Amino acid sequence: MSQGGEVLLAASEVAKTFGGLKAVDAVSLSLKSGIITTLVGPNGAGKTTLFNLMTGHLPPDRGEVTWLGKSIVGLPHWKIARLGIGRSFQDLKLFANMTVAENIETVTERGSWLWQPGGRAAQKARRDKVEATLAATGLGDKRNARAVDLAYAERKFLSLARIMASGARLWLLDEPASGLDPGSYQSFLSLLRRQVREGVTICIIEHNLDIVQGISDRIAFLDQGRLLAEGDPKTILSDPALAAIYFGERAV
């Protein structure tokens, strides 16, 4: 399990309060390139909110978020996405009425005008990318199906396909594999590992401890909006205090 390279996305003392609730409380987290970081913690710990803060979906009340060292707080969400930060959602947010191919295609299109820059060559590159993505996620023969008509596992893969096709350097995945059957699970994970070998950095919010153990290079443990621990999987997973918090919640 490597320690990772340069810091890509870093949150520094970010905080967000909703009404009276401190959803995220002075969290500092650095995502280093080339590795898979897992974000764990009980439900309501603030993991998704942290993602929202780091991608510009929500402005932080306090704190700093930087990409490759430069501050991105205040940048609109779409600009942050174009920097190379991709994100998937717990409820997928697929483009329901568009076909699988269109879902992937639209993500490859930088800018949204009648004609894309780069002419024929760029168009071919995009088409190849769509094909490659369809193949990698096994959605090739569903390319013309509407997203809303897909089966559960297929939708999960489509959500991944979108991020893949966007060419993002850092992927923030929110429970991407939850509810998948074991077979799909394994192909999902090997897909992720392959992407990391090809240079992608991943941060996953995950509940399933088997996955967490299986793929994490680093783990960050959140509870009630605070970062309780961060480090290598062995240490974190064998910490009895953390286990108590995690399983205590689970037992309820």
Add this chain to the structure above:
Amino acid sequence: MLLLQLLINGLQLGAIYALTAVGFSLIFGATKIFHVAHGAAFTIAAYLFWWTNAVLGLSWLLAAALAVAAAVAFGLCMERCVYRPIQRHEGAFFTVFIAAFGVQIIVQNLIGTVFGRGFVSVTTPLSHSIQVLPGLFVAPVAALAIVVAVIGFSALTNYLSRTHTGMAMRALSENPDLIRVFGLDPGRVAQYAFAIGSAIVVPGAIFTAMTAGLNPAVGAHVMLISLAATIVGGIGSLRGAAYGGLLLGLAENLALWRLDPQWSEAVTFVVLFLFIIFRPAGFFGRPHAAK
């Protein structure tokens, strides 16, 4: 003196708008349904009151009771027969909005066909203006409207903070998922919301019948104002909707101080626009709720 007169007229109108806006806001808050047929409840109540009281000669109490019954029935029927089936399959904003719009069109035209398109009104001693000061005419109706609005609003607030269903409604508007956690049935709460939200327009409907008079388009006009008031006041805030309605009623009348009558409706929309541009969250709305 003209200014004072306009102020009083504005308060009277504002009271009517406030009640109707609160009804709309209550329904939207508790059910997330953009009930653009709300104006139809107003029209139905108003016309029923007029017809039973001025035409059939029933006592105003009985007429008012019938109006309330009709408004509530309408609200419940919309919830049960139109919104619920739609929400069963996916209940997108689009679908709900269009359906409500369709109902509004139907009601407006039916009433026009049955009762005619001209202005009708109810004359009562209450609507006769008394010269209170030189140049200042106030009808008892004005005071009554304001009093009723205040009473109605505080009754509603009490209901929402004291009773079980009331609190459920408030919970729903904060977080729809909470509802199931508390073991409440969203359908029941929705029905209460529609019933109360529709009933609360009745005083305003009656007062309008007594003062400005009615025509089939009155519901649409009131609907517009409710919508504007809800936004100006802040989505999710009943207090805001009430103040929004008051503000718009005042604005509409105070505009007459300097502008011709045909521009008074335009003033409402300028106010709405200004809020959308500068403060989309409205008076009391949460800023992030505006996105």
Add this chain to the structure above:
Amino acid sequence: MWAYIINLAVLISINAILAITLNFILGYAGIFSIAHALFFGVGAYTATFFAMKFAAGFLSATAAGMALAALISLALALPALRVRGEYFVAASLGLQMLAVTVFTEWKSVTGGIGGLTNIPPARLFGFAVTQPEHFLLLSLACLALIILVIRALVRSSFGRSLKAIRDDETAAWAYGKNVAVIKTTAVVVSSALAAVAGSLYAFYLSFINVESFVLDTSIQVMAMVIIGGTATLLGPVIGSVLILLLPAGLSYLPYLPVTEIGSIQQIIYGGAMVLLMIYRPGGLWGFQDTPPSRKGGAT
């Protein structure tokens, strides 16, 4: 009889333009606007103004109308698209009502309630289009052109971005789409093209007044889009045919009082809208089940 059909065909083509352009933002982008009639009116009044004051030909008069409509729609879209969809409806409603007051009161330009008469015929490349048959050709040509433009837009990356925004705006943001700019552009395009219909209308009837540009008209165009089918190219055309044939159809029923035909029409399409939303939200020609959903995807 022949004249009657040609007349109907011209009106259908003009309304089809309105329906198609509204569908562009309603069906493809999920933007609710009840202000379409106002852009129709802006196109009509501007084209008339340029034709009467500057003896402008059809093309320049229409271009002027399109430019003004585009400008006004920017004024609507820039503030109102930044916020929730419900706000945009309210803002468009407000603007529509405001516009009617302006149309009625600005007598020097719009002729007030009386309207403008004696509008000169459309002149195209030196040729004055006076015959109804020729006008039909002109309106059909405009319709065809607009259909091609919308089709090209819908099939392009712009169209895909629009649909993505309609299906899930949050995801669209997350995948690098500048949602605000895209939506604004869509509204501007839609409004500018609606103005073309206005110009055609003014030149065809040689008379316009505010009655044609009121809220009811916006609602009627919306009904055409909803009933015909959203997010399809053909749907709005079908919708406009159906809705325009309705009064003709109704007039054949002997026992309907003539004064009530307007109301009955409205009741019919109000009813159609309600029933369709409950049973077939995609409209007659559209998707079977899922119309543009603001929630998008799984719940």
